[in-house]
Amino acid sequence: MTARPITPKRPRPIRVSIVEDEAFMRSMLVRTVDESEDLRVVHAVEGASSARLAIGKHSTDVALLDVNLGDGNGVALGLELQRRDPRIAVMLLSSLDVMGLFLSVQDEVSEPWSYLSKRSTFTSSVLIGAIAAAADGDVVIDPSLVQRSTPRAGTEVAGLTKAQFEVLRLVAEGLSNEAVAQRLHISERSVESHLLSIYRRLGIERTGTNRRVHAVLAFLEQTGRTWHR
Amino acid sequence: MAQVTTLWETVRGRWPRARIAALVAAINTVAFSALVAEQATEWSSRWETAALLWWVGGLTVVIGAVLIIITIPLCALVASWWIRIIITLLLSAVQSSVRTALLLPATTLERDTHGGLTIWVTGMSGYLLAIATGFLVAALFEREDRERALRRDEEARTREAVSELEREELRVRKIVADRLHGTVQHRLVVVAGGLDQVADRLMAGDDDPAQWAPTLRDWALDLDELREEHVRSLSHSLFPSGADLGTYEAIRALLDRLPPTVATTVDLGPTMKELIRTLRAPLPLQDRLVVIYTTEEAVTNAIKHGGADRVTVRVEALKRGTEWVLDVRIDDNGTGPESEDPPLSGLARHRARAESRGGSLRLERNDEGGGRLHLMLPFVPESPRNDDEILQKQEKFDE
Numbered sequence: 204m205t206a207r208p209i210t211p212k213r214p215r216p217i218r219v220s221i222v223e224d225e226a227f228m229r230s231m232l233v234r235t236v237d238e239s240e241d242l243r244v245v246h247a248v249e250g251a252s253s254a255r256l257a258i259g260k261h262s263t264d265v266a267l268l269d270v271n272l273g274d275g276n277g278v279a280l281g282l283e284l285q286r287r288d289p290r291i292a293v294m295l296l297s298s299l300d301v302m303g304l305f306l307s308v309q310d311e312v313s314e315p316w317s318y319l320s321k322r323s324t325f326t327s328s329v330l331i332g333a334i335a336a337a338a339d340g341d342v343v344i345d346p347s348l349v350q351r352s353t354p355r356a357g358t359e360v361a362g363l364t365k366a367q368f369e370v371l372r373l374v375a376e377g378l379s380n381e382a383v384a385q386r387l388h389i390s391e392r393s394v395e396s397h398l399l400s401i402y403r404r405l406g407i408e409r410t411g412t413n414r415r416v417h418a419v420l421a422f423l424e425q426t427g428r429t430w431h432r
Numbered sequence: 433m434a435q436v437t438t439l440w441e442t443v444r445g446r447w448p449r450a451r452i453a454a455l456v457a458a459i460n461t462v463a464f465s466a467l468v469a470e471q472a473t474e475w476s477s478r479w480e481t482a483a484l485l486w487w488v489g490g491l492t493v494v495i496g497a498v499l500i501i502i503t504i505p506l507c508a509l510v511a512s513w514w515i516r517i518i519i520t521l522l523l524s525a526v527q528s529s530v531r532t533a534l535l536l537p538a539t540t541l542e543r544d545t546h547g548g549l550t551i552w553v554t555g556m557s558g559y560l561l562a563i564a565t566g567f568l569v570a571a572l573f574e575r576e577d578r579e580r581a582l583r584r585d586e587e588a589r590t591r592e593a594v595s596e597l598e599r600e601e602l603r604v605r606k607i608v609a610d611r612l613h614g615t616v617q618h619r620l621v622v623v624a625g626g627l628d629q630v631a632d633r634l635m636a637g638d639d640d641p642a643q644w645a646p647t648l649r650d651w652a653l654d655l656d657e658l659r660e661e662h663v664r665s666l667s668h669s670l671f672p673s674g675a676d677l678g679t680y681e682a683i684r685a686l687l688d689r690l691p692p693t694v695a696t697t698v699d700l701g702p703t704m705k706e707l708i709r710t711l712r713a714p715l716p717l718q719d720r721l722v723v724i725y726t727t728e729e730a731v732t733n734a735i736k737h738g739g740a741d742r743v744t745v746r747v748e749a750l751k752r753g754t755e756w757v758l759d760v761r762i763d764d765n766g767t768g769p770e771s772e773d774p775p776l777s778g779l780a781r782h783r784a785r786a787e788s789r790g791g792s793l794r795l796e797r798n799d800e801g802g803g804r805l806h807l808m809l810p811f812v813p814e815s816p817r818n819d820d821e822i823l824q825k826q827e828k829f830d831e
Contacts, residue, residue, distance in 0.1 A: 276676050
């Protein structure tokens, strides 16, 4: 994924809470996040119960939650934290592809979540860019998962043209229209035109709050991934 | 002949209870006879006291015994309590009349001064009380027996469930151990050996480090596959992904892992949706695991053996009296079973598990000709978790 530049006029650093039960992984995440001047780790805890106590209302902008915690599940914890503070952006971290789990709770969340593979967090530009995008209200999905995705039979995404599917795949990776145009060697207007066709074919209405986010969720819901080589 | 056999079996089935009823009724009749014999001495009698005692007591016992011998077996033949009451009333009335007719001459009571009615009412009350008490005691014994049988059944089911769990645990342990010692260990050994070789050659300074980049990338991809396919599968065997969140979440996670060539749908019925809305994860974890593993087996069979490329899972909760039953139907568009409810192979252990929990599992053909696995599982909805209480406490703490 192309690292997303952090918004320059941010009044204060993005406050990040990290919930990860593996000590090595937790310290690596803390170190990477704290290296960025625009991010600040406010809590780094090892489990769901300590996170419930530590992460108070309005204390966190982005919560990085491991899916498998020693004393609970990061998905359930994310739901709880967002019920308490709907403005928290939740980013799930997992060493295994748990996209099905991620998607199963999307109807319940106040703000769409993001999802990164733990492997991707070792690249600091990916992690920092993803946190910044999530803080800005975007959905960020792990690029390695997106690249492996192919349309599931019988879905609306399977009915997209090859060009439309490529555009949607890059949007799901978190690229801007300009970056998509550069990657596919087409004009930005063509990207916009493709996106309008995609919204229409996926039945995403103009009145929707964020059609781009809905399109990404539809992409994830209607594709499958295989890890066989 | 068949009717006679059935009748005989019915009587034989009710005989233990009838025997208790007869015994209690007989004891009561003897007591009643002794009481009326003693009271007879207070009558103005035409007879000697001793003769009167034996006549009244003996006659009451004999008539009562005949009444019991006729009434109890007759009542054992019918199931309706109303008919039993009518039989008892009629026969008691007849026997009381006989008793009255035989006793009245021994007394100085006159027929026109209601003397006969007094003797009849006394006899009727005594016999009715004796037989009713017999029936009551027998009914109490029967209830006790029924509850004991229910407890025995429950214990047998629990024993069966425990041994099923033990068998399942052993099976999963064996699978996990085999795969850890097989595929996983082998792949790790290969990658570790390769890394050693690269390190040796780089240290010797023989090779350009850049030339190893594609090989290292290839090994990284190999490890990715090992993690996503094998480690995940092992982890799933021990505990399915999403099972701790809820049935719907775990089924979604399960279907998401199917190859993209398979179209998948999960439909929740309106009652199930409402239960999830109020209780979040209404199904207890043990029942959830039964549903998830059964769904997985059904889906795998549909794709592997039935050649299906479309799978739909429908989940609904039904209320039957005070009991909740989960109704899960897994439909596919594959070849379906050759006959209705065929003998199960891989699904047999899932059926055993469902039955040990009071449920059922049936494989049938759906309207499209594909397969349908129908799981019915009774469950007791779990109360909402105390997350909200925790949050409320936290909010107070924040303030």
